Amino acid sequence: MASYGRNYLARPLHPNSSDPEFYEVKSRGKKHEVAVGDFLELQTTSNNQAVIETILPRNNLLFRSDAFRSKSIAANVDQILLVLATEPGFSPDLLGRAAIAAAHEGIELRILLNKTDLKEQLLKARELLAPYQHLGIPIHEISAKFDAHGMASLEPFLGGKVSVLVGQSGMGKSTLLNQWIPSASAQTREHSTKLDTGKHTTTACRYYDLPASWGMKDGRLGALIDSPGFQEFGLAHLSESELQHAFTEFAPYLGKCRFHNCTHSHEPGCAILDGVSQTQISPTRVKLFNQLVHESRNATIQTQGHQSL
Ligand code: GDP
Ligand code: ZN
DSSP states (O other), rough: OETTTTTTEEOSSOOTTTSSOEEEEEOSSSSSSOOTTOOOOEEEEETTTTEEEEEESSOOEEEEESSSSEEEEEOSEEEEEEEEEETTOOOOOHHHHHHHHHHTTTTTEEEEEEOOTTTTTTHHHHHHHHHHHHHOOOEEEOOTTOOOHHHTTTTTHHSEEEEEEETTSSSHHHHHHHHHHHHHHHHHHHHHHHHHOGGGGGEEEEEEEOGGGOOTTTTTOOEEEEEEOOSOOBTTSSOOHHHHHHHHHHHGGGSHHHHTTTOOOSSOHHHHHHHHTTSOOOOHHHHHHHHHHHHHHHHHHHHHHHHHO
């Protein structure tokens, strides 16, 4: 239900009347890296404390990583809600990476362009989003602060699903969460007291149930998982081949380059670059691909370096 560093809160899936609302959960040593949304088997150690026995197999795990460490965002999610805004301008790089993480894990991506009441930068935002619209990713223009009706019209896209909210800070993620789940700040305070996070409430991930009236799936409520705002979205854990497949628009061109070890950056007879010149593939996407391959290789070199020490 909530994670802060290596401290977690979990709730019983089918609670008995004697069960506490939450267990404070610890992992034994560094064995278990848990994410919000995980299903756990616990061994209780006191009334409201427990240690992790097992993490049940996941449908997916959204995480980011650079050459040195990785950070789990959420597990077992149905969709990613990427919150962008007209102002301050969002990072197209982060948008591109979120799309790759989603495609790799087989999670739906839905883009929420917030603060569309601020019209000045709206066209620019739409321009940056055009390649993603072209890829068929749904984009909703919203104003979390000023358009409650528009926000309510999104409820059918969330009902019965577990959605994770991601975005840079300042995009309006908290405003949006509180608009959809008015009790969110009260729940956050309760979680924070139990997790003893003190002031660091914004560095935790949290799980909020959605109202039953929004819809159920397999007898379960939908949920929103809030993650801390971040500026970097490293995908160093993806191999070159995984990256190629996560750029779904590359699919018709893969295997058609002149050289079998083509890096799609400068080679003659590159089918991907031909796709760009025929405007079937956006040049910014190829640039992102090359950057991600570069980071992935660097990470491999770093890891090998560590192992040989
Ligand atoms: P977070 O860092 O992503 O959680 O962003 P916040 O929810 O704290 O919002 C950042 C700022 O944007 C705050 O000053 C909000 O009042 C403002 N904001 C949020 N949503 C909207 C919106 O729809 N329109 C406008 N004009 N401002 C908004
Ligand atoms: Zn190529």
